[in-house]
Amino acid sequence: MTALHTTPSEDAIIAIWQDEADAAPGNADIFRPDRVRPETIRKRIEILHAATEVFGSKGYATATLQEIAEQVGITHAGVLHHFGSKRNLLLETVRYRDVADLAAMGRRTMPTGRQMFDHLIETAFRNSERPGIVQGFEVLSGEAITDDHPALDYFKARYLNLRTELADTFRELCAEQGVTDEKKIAQASAAILAVMDGLQYQWLVEPDAVNLGEATEFAIRAIVDAVLPPKA
Template sequence: MDDAVPPAAAPKRRARQPRQATTERRAEILRAAANTFGSKGYKNGSLAEVAEQVGITHAGVLHHFGSKEQLLVEVLEYRDKEDVRDLEGQHIPGGLGLFQHLVRTARMNVDRPGIVQGYSVLTGESVTENHPARAWVTDRFRVLRGEISDAVIAVGEGTVSRETADCAASAIIGVMDGLQVQWLLDEDVDLPTSTQFAIEAILAAALLGDDRPHPLD
């Protein structure tokens, strides 16, 4: 401990900020980890594999992130930040625009199966016992549901109840995720078309409210 001179709050302490190269290095590792965790899963992806991609040893990775779990947490945060940066300027749309955005996203996803796989694998894994990504995934779902539910209500201009909007919101998220898994396993599934079809169907049903037939009761 600081014996000898109690330096009275040592004001001259180094104002250390990370070196310029370090931030980029950490970002490299995060991208590698996202890649590995995405294709193999968190539990099954090893630090050694992550390290190899950036040309260091697994101990080097641990030097930067302390533990495997912390690495995962920072991967998720990094992705969130990236997503936000992608949307910067083009403000996140509400109302009808949100649904158009969702369909556009599905169309784009066809060209980046790696990202989709990473999302699907991690989401599926997160429902196992005590998974470190569980809280993150749960929260993400909650936020998304809130936004979509609000958009449904906005499009309905007050005619749609909150319960119906919530139903529609979780259904829309569900169908997007579920279709992605099917598409990853079988290219025959038409991801964008099915996604648009389902979102339009659910939206239409929500707007019609109870004035529609319930043939399944």
């Protein structure tokens, strides 16, 4: 598998936000095309790009809304007008990464079955082309382990959802092969996420020593094969 260079279109990203808002009205409402003007949505996406860079290079505590505002040519108050608070902007920034990944791959929801593992591998190859975004995610997820960090609940929910989706995928595929091992399924689901995060960190520290996409593909396929014997 080779690296992916696809840049998600704003329309594809907005379509996913629309789906999310329809399913569970909330934060995604600020991007709904039926409620927000197109130029406003474009400006909010621009702010998210700037926030990704600033939060990623400085961390949440040190980064300022003024720095983010200057990158997009608006005022501190302008950022607050769009997102309400620094905390809300942070949460939308980390959500945006996942939405952009789906949009870049032409998807609106996470795939199921073996395609889910392929999606995670594709994501790793895509990440190898955007170190700034990966660094931002690693910085924010690392900071979030502190009790008072505003993104802690988000990352808890994110990992829970991903583990659940992976476990459901394993159960579906195990049922097809007539095997089941709940302990292995739970361990494999957590291990895939741990491998992806750990390899990203190693790659950021020493990019010439780690091929992020290939190493991730090797690890995920090895974990999957440990639960699901390869088909003859």
